[in-house]
Amino acid sequence: MDNLSIMNFQVYLPLTSFKSLSVMAGLAPEGSQFDARQFDAKMTELLGTEQQEFFTSYDEVHESFDAMGLQENLLRGIYAYGFEKPSAIQQRGIVPFCKGLDSVIQQAQSGTGKATAFLL
């Protein structure tokens, strides 16, 4: 099985997805330091701002580190470390991170380069 067939594709969440987290806030266990009212107030404040733009999927695939438009010194570090080609999840996840999207969620089998993508 290759990396692609086991990958659950990344989803980019808009801030509006915090609505569901706000519902979860009511589930904080007794004695928890978590203050659901403060959380709800913060989310209401965030949701009141203009945060309309979001993606539910992301189609761009960068098959080489060169094609990702990374900073020169980062690129040199990657090659100096011995990485020649990004893994499947890296081909899809590094650039959206760099673009500063609100949330990037990726899921893939152990050892496929998730932590490395996050660190880059």
Ligand SMILES: Nc1ncnc2c1ncn2[C@@H]1O[C@H](COP(=O)(O)OP(=O)(O)OP(=O)(O)O)[C@@H](O)[C@H]1O
């Ligand atoms: N593009 C690449 N080329 C070569 N080696 C790589 C590349 N990306 C990651 N690696 C190496 O593969 C190994 C696994 O990478 P990493 O820890 O990022 O995977 P992971 O998906 O986060 O694993 P886990 O789910 O077990 O934490 C590490 O030794 C890492 O240095």
